[in-house]
Amino acid sequence: MASILSNTQKKKANYTLKELKSLGCDLLSSRAHINNLPLLLSFISPESPPQFVVESLLSLQSFFTPLLSQLPSTSSHPTSTKRPRSEDDGDDSATTAVADDPEVIFKAWLRSKFDEFVKLLIDVLVSDQSEDTLRDIVLGTLMEFVKLLNVGRFHSSIYHRVLDAIIHSAVDVEIFLDILSSKYFKYIDVRYFTYISMEKFVKTLEASVVSGDGTVTETNEAETDLKESLELSVRKIYQLLSRIPPPEKQAEKSQHEMWSGSDGSVNEKPTDKKKKKKEEDSSLLSPTTIAKRMKLKFTKAWISFLRLPLPLDVYKEVLASIDKTVIPHLSNPAMLCDFLTKSYDIGGVVSVMALSSLYILMTEHGLEYPNFYIKLYALLVPSIFVAKHRSRFLQLLDACLKSSLLPGYLAASFTKKLSRLSLSIPPSGSLVITALIYNLLRRHPSINHLVHLEIDEDNESLPKKKKLGIDRFKNLETDPKISGAMRSSLWEIDTLRHHYCPPVSRFVSSLETDLTKRAKTTEMKIEDFSSGSYATIFGDEIRRRVKQVPLAFYKAVPTSLFADSDFPSWTFTIPQEDGKC
CATH class of the missing domain: 1.25.40 (Serine Threonine Protein Phosphatase 5, Tetratricopeptide repeat)
Known part of the structure; x- marks a missing residue:
C-alpha cells in the first residue's frame, strides 16, 4: 500500500x-x-x-x-505490540482479541x-x-x-488548538475576530470556552516571562525575539477578550443559544462511573449552568490577563475602557484594586486614565485608599489641560471633590492649586478652572474667605486690610495638608478679570455672586467646559450676538490715518507728483 x-x-x-x-x-x-x-x-x-x-x-x-x-x-x-505474558497477568484473551x-x-x-x-x-x-x-x-x-x-458536547480541545494557533500566528488577528464575532460569539458555550482558553494562554505566558524565583527575567539580545513574540501574543489576547460580548448582555435572555446544542445524552448504555461523568459534562454544557458560571470565567480570564506585563499602548487601552467593559461584569470588582492602585501610583497620563475605574471602586464597592487625594493633587499640572483624556479627568475631579465631608484644608488646597494653574494654561483651561472653583466655593463655605482674605504679618490668624505681596501658598508642595492654602487668597482669579480672552474675563464675574446662599445658586456642569479648546471658544464668539457695536462717525472723510494735531511737527500726507494719483 x-x-x-x-x-x-x-x-x-x-x-x-x-x-x-x-x-x-x-x-x-x-x-x-x-x-x-x-x-x-x-x-x-x-x-x-x-x-x-x-x-x-x-x-x-x-x-x-x-x-x-x-x-x-x-x-x-x-496497539499490536505483543509483550511476554507473566504469571500475574489474567486472562488477556478478550483484550488481545479486541486489539487484533x-x-x-x-x-x-x-x-x-x-x-x-x-x-x-x-x-x-x-x-x-x-x-x-x-x-x-x-x-x-x-x-x-x-x-x-464529542457526541454533541462542545469539543474544547480542538477549539483550544484553533485559538492557540490564531494567537501565535503571524496573521492579523482581526481577520479571525471578524469571523468569530459575526458567526460564533453569539453562542453562549463558545464564549464560555473562549474565556477558559484565554485563562490557559495567560498562565502559559506568565510561566514564560517569570523565572523560578518569581522575578521577571532580564531581556538580552538573545531574548529580544522572544519578548516581541510575547508582546504580540499579549496584544492578540487583549483583542480577543475585548471582542467577546460581556456576560450580562446575554444573561438577560430567557433562552441561551448553544453552538453544541446537545443535552449530553448518548445512545450507548454507560457504566455508573461513565454515567456520572457524562451527567457532569451535561450539566456543564447546559445553558443555565453556563450562564451562571460565565461571570466567573470572565473574571478569571481578565484578572489573569491584567497580571501580565502589558505593553504601554495596551495598558492605556485597557485603562481607558475598563470602567465600562470590565468592572460592571466582574463577579467581584474589588479584585481590580491592586491593578488600579498600582496604575494610579505610576503618575502622569496613566494615573489620569486609572482614576475613573478607581473612583468607581471607591464609591460603589467600598475600596479604601488613604492616599487617593494626595495622588489626585499631584496630577494637577498644566499638561493635564491639553491631554487627550482631560474631559473625563476634569469631570471626575469635580465628582471627587463633591463630598460635603471633604476637609476644609483639602478643599482650600485644590482650589488654590487650580487658581495658580489658571495663570499658565490656555483660555479653555481657565474657563473650566473657574467653573471648578465656583463649585468648590459653593460646596465648602469654610473656604469662602479665600476670595477676599488679606493676612497681617504679625498675626496670621487675623484678617486685616494690609497689602503684603506675600502668598503663603506653597505651590511646589505635593502634600495638600501642608500647602498653606488656608492662609492664602485667590488673587490669581482677580488677574483673570483682565485676561486677553474676552470669554474668560466675562466668566470670572460669576465668582462675584454670594455663593454662601446655596438656595439662590446652582452648581456649574463641568462637562460644558471640559472639552473646550481655542476652536470652541472662537466658534462661540462668532455666534455670539453683540448688542452694542462700536461705531466711528466722521463729519468729513479723513485723508490720513492720524490727525496733524495728534503728533505736532509730524506730517502724514504723501506729496503727489503731477499726473499721478
Whole structure:
C-alpha cells in the first residue's frame, strides 16, 4: 500500500479539479477506495490552490462527519505490540482479541487520519498564504468538528488548538475576530470556552516571562525575539477578550443559544462511573449552568490577563475602557484594586486614565485608599489641560471633590492649586478652572474667605486690610495638608478679570455672586467646559450676538490715518507728483 501511495503522491501535481472531485466521490461511495483518503489529505496545504483545498476539504468533511461518533479517542488507540505474558497477568484473551480486531485497527487508523486532517486545517487557517474566503470555510469546518466530535458536547480541545494557533500566528488577528464575532460569539458555550482558553494562554505566558524565583527575567539580545513574540501574543489576547460580548448582555435572555446544542445524552448504555461523568459534562454544557458560571470565567480570564506585563499602548487601552467593559461584569470588582492602585501610583497620563475605574471602586464597592487625594493633587499640572483624556479627568475631579465631608484644608488646597494653574494654561483651561472653583466655593463655605482674605504679618490668624505681596501658598508642595492654602487668597482669579480672552474675563464675574446662599445658586456642569479648546471658544464668539457695536462717525472723510494735531511737527500726507494719483 505504501508504494501505491508513494506513486500517487508523485502524480499529485497532475490532478485536475474534476479528478479530485471524482476521488472524493469514490471515497464516499465505498470503503474499497479508502486509499483516496491520504491522497485527499495531501491537498490540504497552504501551497495548494484554494479550489483544490476546498474540494478536498468538502470531500473529507463529508466522509468523516458520519463517522465522528464511532471514532475512538486519541488516547485509546490499540496497539499490536505483543509483550511476554507473566504469571500475574489474567486472562488477556478478550483484550488481545479486541486489539487484533481489524475493525478496531481500522477505526484507530481513521482517527489518526482525522487528527491529521484537523492539524492540516489549522495550518491552512493561520497561513499567511491563505485567502480570507478560504479561512472562513476552514474555520467553519473546524467549528463543525467542535460541535459534533464529542457526541454533541462542545469539543474544547480542538477549539483550544484553533485559538492557540490564531494567537501565535503571524496573521492579523482581526481577520479571525471578524469571523468569530459575526458567526460564533453569539453562542453562549463558545464564549464560555473562549474565556477558559484565554485563562490557559495567560498562565502559559506568565510561566514564560517569570523565572523560578518569581522575578521577571532580564531581556538580552538573545531574548529580544522572544519578548516581541510575547508582546504580540499579549496584544492578540487583549483583542480577543475585548471582542467577546460581556456576560450580562446575554444573561438577560430567557433562552441561551448553544453552538453544541446537545443535552449530553448518548445512545450507548454507560457504566455508573461513565454515567456520572457524562451527567457532569451535561450539566456543564447546559445553558443555565453556563450562564451562571460565565461571570466567573470572565473574571478569571481578565484578572489573569491584567497580571501580565502589558505593553504601554495596551495598558492605556485597557485603562481607558475598563470602567465600562470590565468592572460592571466582574463577579467581584474589588479584585481590580491592586491593578488600579498600582496604575494610579505610576503618575502622569496613566494615573489620569486609572482614576475613573478607581473612583468607581471607591464609591460603589467600598475600596479604601488613604492616599487617593494626595495622588489626585499631584496630577494637577498644566499638561493635564491639553491631554487627550482631560474631559473625563476634569469631570471626575469635580465628582471627587463633591463630598460635603471633604476637609476644609483639602478643599482650600485644590482650589488654590487650580487658581495658580489658571495663570499658565490656555483660555479653555481657565474657563473650566473657574467653573471648578465656583463649585468648590459653593460646596465648602469654610473656604469662602479665600476670595477676599488679606493676612497681617504679625498675626496670621487675623484678617486685616494690609497689602503684603506675600502668598503663603506653597505651590511646589505635593502634600495638600501642608500647602498653606488656608492662609492664602485667590488673587490669581482677580488677574483673570483682565485676561486677553474676552470669554474668560466675562466668566470670572460669576465668582462675584454670594455663593454662601446655596438656595439662590446652582452648581456649574463641568462637562460644558471640559472639552473646550481655542476652536470652541472662537466658534462661540462668532455666534455670539453683540448688542452694542462700536461705531466711528466722521463729519468729513479723513485723508490720513492720524490727525496733524495728534503728533505736532509730524506730517502724514504723501506729496503727489503731477499726473499721478
